[in-house]
Amino acid sequence: MAGEGGSSSTAATSVTMSRIEAVQTVMPAKSVTKEDSGWLVAGWIRESLGRALVEQPLLGGRLRRVGDSEGEFEIVSNDSGVRLMEARTSMALSEFLELKDWEAVEADQLVFWKDIDGQNPQFYPLFYVQVTNFERGGYSIGISCSLLLADPLGMASFLKRWASIHNTLVSENDKSKLPIFYLLSLRRLNDTPSIHMISSNTSRSRARAKIFNMAENMNSDEKICRTVASVCNEEAECHLGTKMASKYWLFLKKLSEDIKIEACSKEEIMPLSISGLSELRWDV
Known part of the structure; x- marks a missing residue:
């Protein structure tokens, strides 16, 4: 955790x-x-x-x-x-x-x-x-x-x-x-x-994870990763009541591969309409 x-x-x-x-x-x-x-x-x-x-x-x-x-x-x-x-x-x-x-x-x-x-x-x-x-x-x-x-x-x-x-x-x-x-x-x-x-003496605001369901036969290609990231950004803005920066960094880690870092833009936001991928919930 x-x-x-x-x-x-x-x-x-x-x-x-x-x-x-x-x-x-x-x-x-x-x-x-x-x-x-x-x-x-x-x-x-x-x-x-x-x-x-x-x-x-x-x-x-x-x-x-x-x-x-x-x-x-x-x-x-x-x-x-x-x-x-x-x-x-x-x-x-x-x-x-x-x-x-x-x-x-x-x-x-x-x-x-x-x-x-x-x-x-x-x-x-x-x-x-x-x-x-x-x-x-x-x-x-x-x-x-x-x-x-x-x-x-x-x-x-x-x-x-x-x-x-x-x-x-x-x-x-x-x-x-x-x-x-x-x-x-x-x-x-x-x-x-x-x-x-x-016991600690400090106030805390913690990070939260967004959970998605993905079909077993799906490949986690870059399109899916960017879609998931854009959905998280949209909901974070709605939850926090603030606008995020227009550009952000996406960290991609696949099994047995090195971490890739890609520059993304909010203008590239794609709807969650990929077959086999569905939004589930936040972790709390």
Whole structure:
């Protein structure tokens, strides 16, 4: 599950900005073991993320004012690091997945973000990772990252590389071995933090997905992709009550192919009249 949250604005005391958010949930095995624990996963994440940041050090940087206190911001690669949060919730993962309003729970509890203090931006991370343990096993990994650091494609590339490093690190170690940063070996289980202790402090406006039905025998050619994009644009304008730019970029990704980026124009809008393609609904 992924989306974009927040907005871009500057105030005297805080700075809110657009960011990328993603949540991945992991179901527990039938018999819950230590290997199913998010605490264990978080320990390995600390090690693998540290190695991944060696290749992308800017992700661990901070904002800094250029010139006086009213100057523009710049990103400083000062090795301040990414903030990793470990939490637990009294909700079972199965209960979360059955919620009708899971998006609100995801935003408030599974992904952490803290607005930046405009006077002291150097103390606030631009990248957060939150590992949340569910009751009776299972966990989620929530990621939030400022768009100042990376666009969605850049972040996807980093996550793919990080996952590769993480899987290699875990496979090279004996399953019985604990990571260095395994918090449950340092304190009692009852001392672990509750989810409400680290709830985010920011307002959110999230991206939404448009869902279409496509016949099995249809080829997802460029005409269909442009039609789908134009329908989304029209409905977004209607929903938001505003006009979008006349030109926009279309990202096309087919299986086993590289991502293609094409320039499109609203003047090219085509009606949804392709046989086998039908509009279904928004995701909420």
